Amino acid sequence: MPLPPNQIPRPVADVAIAFIRTRTDLGRAEGRWQDAPKLGRAFPLFRPDMERPAYFEVELVSAGQKAGSLVVSVLEDDFPVPSFTTAGGTAAERLRADVSSRLPAGTAPFQVIRIVRYGTGFIAAEEGQGKHLGHLGEMPCLVLGTSAPEGGYDSETREGEGTDASMEALEYESYDELRDAFAADFAPWLAERAAEAKADWDLLRRPAQPGAGGGGSSYTDCWAGSWSEQRKHSQIPQGTSPNTSSCPSGFCAT
DSSP: OOBOGGGSOHHHHHHHHHHHHHHHHHHHHTTOOSSOOEEEEEEEEEOTTOSSOSEEEEEEEETTEEEEEEEEESSTTSOSSOEEESSBOOHHHHHHHHHHHTSOTTOOOOSOOEEEEEETTEEEEEETTTEEEEEEEOOOEEEETSSSEESSOOTTTTTTOOOOTTSEEEOOSSHHHHHHHHHHHTHHHHHHHHHHHHHHHHHHHSOOOTTOOSOTTTTOOOOSSOGGGOOOOOOOOTTBTTBOSSSOBTTBOO
16 A cells, blocks of 8 residues: 555655755656645555565655656665656556456455566566566566566666677566566676666765755755756766766766
């Protein structure tokens, strides 16, 4: 069941609020947000190899309307916010509604539906002991010879980029097979993703410096002039493609 805003775990809410502050201009530019969105309900999302939630999908509300959602990672083995939208409701809510709509007439709706996230492009609903109830997106496959999963994964982490024609894709015959094999088959990729996400988590923990924008747990932004006069960018950590220099982008030539 989703959590109301006042019951969202504090670390999750802190990450979500910090992200909104850095991206409010994006929503306005796309005509989505009239003001900075507020946090709505949070849907716990599980990983197939974990018993506790690995993410929360937090709905956003702006001017009384649904204004997208943020997927916030609970653990530091993924990026703090691996995916987000600036319009509409949550994928978790949409999947729950889809599953409930297909119940036979007179059947009581499922009281407990576990939403399992495999990536931005594939989430599944389970009931009881893992019975597959339905899903959104395309079930991913494993490309043999590489640790990167193919299909249905986060574009921001470069998961599922084009593959060489000589590589062989392992397609799972069923949802149960994918779920049971996930931990072992995707272990190298999960480790790579955790290593790539470390810089983002380190940045969140960086103490804020007086008079400096960004950074740290206080998430303080400082600028000269009005908000509309700012020129903003997403900083790329050093050594992270395409920034191959020894400095974060914006600090020295990249």
